[in-house]
Amino acid sequence: MPRSNDRVAEGLSELADLLAITGGDPYRVRAYEKAARSVALYPIDIDELDAKALDAIPAVGPRISKKIIQLRDGGHLEELDELRAQVPAGLRSLLSVPGLGPKRAHQVYEELRVASIPDLLEALEHQRLRELHGWGPTSEARLAAAIEQYQQAGGRMQLGVALALAEELVGGLASVPAVNEVTYAGSLRRMRETVGDIDLLAASSNPAAVMEAFSRLPQLAEVPARGPTKATGITVTGIHVDVRVVPPSSWGAALVYFTGSKAHNIHLRRMAQRAGLKLSEYGLERIDDGKMLASATEEQVYGALGLAFVPPTLREDRGEIEAALEGSLPRLVDLGDIRGDLHTHTNLTDGMASLEEMVAAARRHRYRYLAVTDHAPLMAMQRMTTEKALAQRAALRALDGAGGLRLLHGSELNIQADGSLDWDDDFLAGFDLLVASIHSAFSMSRDEMTARLIKAIEHPAVNIIGHPTARSIGHRPPIVFDAKAVFDAAARAGTALEINSFPDRLDLDDELARLAQDRGVKLAISTDAHATRHLDHLRYGVATAQRGWIRPESVINTWPLARLRRFLAKGRHR
Numbered sequence: 001m002p003r004s005n006d007r008v009a010e011g012l013s014e015l016a017d018l019l020a021i022t023g024g025d026p027y028r029v030r031a032y033e034k035a036a037r038s039v040a041l042y043p044i045d046i047d048e049l050d051a052k053a054l055d056a057i058p059a060v061g062p063r064i065s066k067k068i069i070q071l072r073d074g075g076h077l078e079e080l081d082e083l084r085a086q087v088p089a090g091l092r093s094l095l096s097v098p099g100l101g102p103k104r105a106h107q108v109y110e111e112l113r114v115a116s117i118p119d120l121l122e123a124l125e126h127q128r129l130r131e132l133h134g135w136g137p138t139s140e141a142r143l144a145a146a147i148e149q150y151q152q153a154g155g156r157m158q159l160g161v162a163l164a165l166a167e168e169l170v171g172g173l174a175s176v177p178a179v180n181e182v183t184y185a186g187s188l189r190r191m192r193e194t195v196g197d198i199d200l201l202a203a204s205s206n207p208a209a210v211m212e213a214f215s216r217l218p219q220l221a222e223v224p225a226r227g228p229t230k231a232t233g234i235t236v237t238g239i240h241v242d243v244r245v246v247p248p249s250s251w252g253a254a255l256v257y258f259t260g261s262k263a264h265n266i267h268l269r270r271m272a273q274r275a276g277l278k279l280s281e282y283g284l285e286r287i288d289d290g291k292m293l294a295s296a297t298e299e300q301v302y303g304a305l306g307l308a309f310v311p312p313t314l315r316e317d318r319g320e321i322e323a324a325l326e327g328s329l330p331r332l333v334d335l336g337d338i339r340g341d342l343h344t345h346t347n348l349t350d351g352m353a354s355l356e357e358m359v360a361a362a363r364r365h366r367y368r369y370l371a372v373t374d375h376a377p378l379m380a381m382q383r384m385t386t387e388k389a390l391a392q393r394a395a396l397r398a399l400d401g402a403g404g405l406r407l408l409h410g411s412e413l414n415i416q417a418d419g420s421l422d423w424d425d426d427f428l429a430g431f432d433l434l435v436a437s438i439h440s441a442f443s444m445s446r447d448e449m450t451a452r453l454i455k456a457i458e459h460p461a462v463n464i465i466g467h468p469t470a471r472s473i474g475h476r477p478p479i480v481f482d483a484k485a486v487f488d489a490a491a492r493a494g495t496a497l498e499i500n501s502f503p504d505r506l507d508l509d510d511e512l513a514r515l516a517q518d519r520g521v522k523l524a525i526s527t528d529a530h531a532t533r534h535l536d537h538l539r540y541g542v543a544t545a546q547r548g549w550i551r552p553e554s555v556i557n558t559w560p561l562a563r564l565r566r567f568l569a570k571g572r573h574r
């Protein structure tokens with residue numbers, strides 16, 4: 001069950017979207033959007049708050065707090081139900097089209113009855129948009145180009161969005177008595193950074209009952225295709241969900257098949273064929289006498305092929321089958337290996353939570369250590385000063401050690417275009433840990449960018465390069481640099497590279513992380529939390545590391561504090 005804050009935030013954000021698309025007051029639209037974000041990130045569970053305390057949430061006033069209470073206690077909001085009835089499913093997906101915006105989405109719907117992305121493509125093809133008020137051939141062409149780029153990204157959703165939804169759907173089906181097993185498969189189970197559609201798999205000897213339960217899931221707006229053992233649904237937010245029901249005896253084989261990847265499956269099938277076997281979603285059979293060798297569990301299927309169990313995050317045909325055959329699969333880093341978070345923010349800069357709240361949250365995570373790394377002065381918006389940093393250090397020292405949690409005072413510095421950093425070297429030497437990141441000047445030549453990064457890496461006070469490619473998934477491409485040169489410099493200098501766990505960053509990505517580890521680089525899997533709840537994003541960073549074949553040994557925040565401190569000293573006394 002999702003936390004009430006999430007449920008309510010989702011309701012408010014849906015309200016904002018639907019209002020925008022029906023031409024509602026833009027001021028109200030923005031107010032709902034802001035309130036949704038604020039509620040989602042609010043560190044206190046709203047179930048514990050009365051009306052007055054709700055009013056005190058930033059961006060929430062008495063009018064919105066009434067709606068919050070309705071959403072929280074009744075789960076329903078009349079206004080939302082009415083808007084839902086008014087807006088066809090699919091129309092909301094227009095809001096995700098870059099370069100359209102709610103106003104124009106409203107316009108194309110009202111004037112051309114465009115109610116989905118396919119409708120929009122058709123209208124573009126027939127040049128019907130240019131005739132609308134405020135449009136012309138140029139804006140039409142610009143929108144077409146934006147959509148093309150969007151589709152090249154595949155219209156794929158971020159892992160975090162898919163996982164939250166899939167967990168709800170799985171929860172909905174798990175409570176159905178006819179369901180023996182249910183899970184999500186596909187790219188989501190492999191924890192790819194973006195997910196095309198959600199694939200659910202259920203084991204049951206009564207598929208009709210599962211199909212019935214699936215089509216009644218409240219998250220689904222429609223179920224356009226439904227057969228006896230498989231169906232496709234579309235959620236109210238326009239996301240595709242495939243479901244497949246298999247007999248309990250084929251659970252393992254079906255799980256292998258529907259987890260993929262396709263390339264991994266093809267490789268497995270070729271191996272099976274060479275051994276006179278046939279691998280399908282029903283099981284592994286001997287071809288000559290049809291004897292079923294394995295089907296009930298994934299372990300049995302891999303075992304019967306002579307392979308060690310391959311973790312889903314590795315199933316991309318990037319060498320995992322060869323390694324499973326030789327018995328040389330790596331021991332992958334796991335959530336339980338992580339002893340602390342090394343990149344977090346507080347409300348001293350752009351975080352939502354106070355130092356005390358972040359520390360309490362880290363204790364709840366049972367961390368051994370936490371580094372607080374607020375932004376540095378060059379990010380002028382954040383208004384950081386030397387005095388504030390020193391005051392924070394004093395406050396942090398006072399909290400150090402309580403509840404078994406050791407605190408490191410850090411900062412996230414800005415790597416400027418020329419590779420220089422905030423503050424002077426003396427002041428930098430006073431921190432326990434420094435992250436340095438690129439937040440601006442994203443386009444420069446490959447050589448200049450490489451030199452910029454290496455200069456920061458070689459700075460004696462810099463310990464971790466934060467989100468090294470600065471990409472934002474679906475929005476900003478990675479910066480361009482010579483990865484081998486940068487990684488070699490990092491390995492030499494004793495500077496770690498971050499795997500930033502934020503679902504729209506995942507930076508380094510899986511492949512770069514693997515290359516970095518191969519070249520001897522140490523990694524830090526951090527959340528870059530700007531709110532207590534962001535500490536939970538660690539799972540995405542760890543999954544990305546697993547997809548990059550990362551071993552716990554390579555990750556500095558799996559180490560005990562004493563060893564971590566030696567690494568942070570970079571050969572100096574600190």
Ligand code: DGT
Pocket residue numbers: 185186187188192194195196197198199257258259260261262265266
């Ligand atoms: P996505 O949805 O684009 O993020 O990626 P997947 O991997 O979830 O792909 P999807 O949804 O088309 O199919 C789910 C799984 O089903 C896929 O990972 C492997 C299996 N599968 C689908 N099509 C084929 C196929 O033609 N051959 C084999 N061997 N497996 C397939």
Ligand code: CA
Pocket residue numbers: 186187188196197198199
């Ligand atoms: Ca899929």
Ligand code: CA
Pocket residue numbers: 186197198199242
């Ligand atoms: Ca699918």
Ligand code: ZN
Pocket residue numbers: 343344345412466528
């Ligand atoms: Zn940060």
